[in-house]
Amino acid sequence: MGPCRQEITAGKGGGAEEPAKPLGPQPDRTEGAVVVTARAAAGRRGKTGAKAKPVAGAAPATEMPGLAARRAAARLLAAVVDARTSLDGLTDSEHGNPQFTALEPRDRSLVRAILAAALRHRLSIGALIDSRLDRPLPAKAGTLLHILHVAAAQILFLDIPDSAAVNLAVAHAGSDPRTRRFAGLVNAVLRALAARKERALPKVLATTRDAPDWFAERLIAAYGPETADQIMAAHRIEAPLDLTVRTDPGGWAQRLGGRLMPNGTVRLVQPGTPVPDLAGYAEGAWWVQDAAASLPARLLGAVDGLDVADLCAAPGGKTAQLANAGASVTAVDGSANRLRRLGVNLERLGLKAEIVRADVATWQPDRLFGAVLLDAPCSATGTLRRHPDVAWTKSPEDIAKLAAAQRRLLDAASSLVRPGGRLVFSNCSLNPEEGELLVADFLAARPDFRREPVGPAEFDGLDGLVDANGDLRTTPADWAAEDARWSGMDGFFASRLRRTG
């Protein structure tokens, strides 16, 4: 099954390390083009004459401060783009990649920040690197390319001195037998990139879509070119921190220096404090939940005193909403680890639910439910602002497989609804195959269910988020604000169905 990319507790913070001291040669500030070839070895000159110097007087590569973090960043970037491994798993504090977990917390934050920048701008960075080469790198130059991307992400998007980023990349290349002979090329390309970034970066950002072709094409087909471009632009920016609060959202917005969004979500931008240290966290006044993720559970309507099955429930954002609204919730999920997190989250919030570990496809409880929510595991393409690896780890084939699996889960969920009861199907995908088309297919096969269209005025915040069929459809292009940092929401789909027979 696909990953679940919905948060309830602490988001993973970015943040650069303190500026590293310049090590060895300073970047060449020459504005002219430096065109280098793949054959340019250490000591060769680029066309401007910028000599690719070795790192003079530096400590052995393995001892250079900051090098382990860059190695880990390049290793993880390779795992994401070459092996399509999820970044969440790789950067898990306990079970993540050993090169990552061996780092100090400050370096882990740095690696996360580098990877976020490298993935959010992957094609722009690639275009800028290519523009510094007079011929493509050898086909097998994967490691070299990852070193260049990691350094370019720092030079172009992070608050790290160019000289530190360049020198660490040169040392990194020089310390690896696969890339040693390209250390000079790394030096020359990155120096040239740093020297020209003020002019070249805005140009390339304005003309590049930072998404794989298949991803962009599907967005354009589903939403039209204008909205698709807005969605892809939103993916370049770190998403705000959204909180669902138990009571008094206006008061909490004020206390936390945030904004009250139309649906009652409290939105913060770069709060500068780790989530667990924010006021209200310890006493369970709120939980982290994207504004769009808070909408599907509300489509069940008044649930006070109602028996609700929350299927695929962990880590429990929607369970918490339903329990907070007075429902008697049975939270079902197949993952023991994720259910543990759900339990911890509910405990912090002082909320209760019956927790069941089961495969939703085969779970057969001894009763039916008046309301069922299936928040299905999906491609998570709607969460790309928060998980920029998704575009690079997923493929069109994955989407077809995930849609088929969700269709099976929807059939299983439908068998748990009492006649007359409601079923809400939701996920955080932007692909109609996993949303609109899937529900159309279900309804065509199931005369015992009908769609119960959502009225755009049913509760505050739905304005503009309901499609012609009465389904909820949100994208990162919604809720556009003047300042992009306050804009958007995750891409979500939700359809409300009623069992008639």
Ligand SMILES: C[S@@+](CC[C@H](N)C(=O)[O-])C[C@H]1O[C@@H](n2cnc3c(N)ncnc32)[C@H](O)[C@@H]1O
């Ligand atoms: C989108 S996430 C759920 C997010 C959650 N509803 C929330 O609001 O916090 C999908 C969840 O489905 C679970 N899952 C995937 N396949 C499952 C299956 N066949 N049976 C039960 N749970 C499953 C995953 O473990 C994951 O926790």
